[in-house]
Amino acid sequence: MANLHPAVIVTNIKNFIPITLEMENALYTSWFELFKIHCIAFQVLNHILPPPPPVAPSAADGEVPPAPPPADPIWAKLDAIVLQWIYGTISTDLLHTILKPKATAAQAWEALESIFLDNKSSRALYLQSRFSNLTLQSFPTASAYCQELKVLVDQLANVDAPVSASQLVLQLINGLTGTKLDAVGMMLQQAKPLPDFYEARSRLILEETRQSQQPPTDSALHVTAAPTTPKRYYMSHNTLPGTVNPSLSCPLWSWNTSLVLQEL
Incomplete structure (x- = not known):
């Protein structure tokens, strides 16, 4: 062992x-x-x-070169x-x-x-175009957006088209225009000195997390009142004591009744 x-x-x-x-x-x-x-x-x-490989010594005329090891x-x-x-x-x-x-x-x-x-020049043009047009809107999260930027920068370095640290951060900020993190991009752009890529990434993710945990500000409280059912009433002829029963065949004027509103 x-x-x-x-x-x-x-x-x-x-x-x-x-x-x-x-x-x-x-x-x-x-x-x-x-x-x-x-x-x-x-x-x-x-x-x-x-x-x-080491350079083999030239064999003299008539000498057999040494055999490989x-x-x-x-x-x-x-x-x-x-x-x-x-x-x-x-x-x-x-x-x-x-x-x-x-x-x-x-x-x-x-x-x-x-x-x-292979084809470094063609790949460099293609990768530079993708890098320059990358925006946050094409990705579900800020983390995924930053990761793709970093991958493209690494690929550009492999085809002899390196991207400077400041160019990377500026492109990261440029891709935030018109998104929910646009305000963070403005603050990053105005910072002196310009933050590095990892600090900018951290700020974006922190703000994205804060926004996701914040309740919507434009939601209103909806108070639902119990529906009121209109009351229905009917009229009944209540016969007063000592009067003629309305069920009998008597002239209407002979009834001694009172109209009463009764709730159903």
């Missing part, structure tokens, strides 16, 4: 790299950094970023482990795209790099 290489003890690469690289999810920058950090921690960085079985085993890490953290579509017999981890790494970083 004392001579066991650290990379051998990794049983589940997803515990260290929790994202899956796909063609459309634009997470190459995050995946690249997480994978590189993991390889540094487990002492296998040279398997994805090998050092340049024999393959190191331990190195081959470690390279296969790193290759498994790569295959285990990418989508099925990407796996079928880069999978080749007898490929090394470095070859798979370079294949992914060429897929995501």
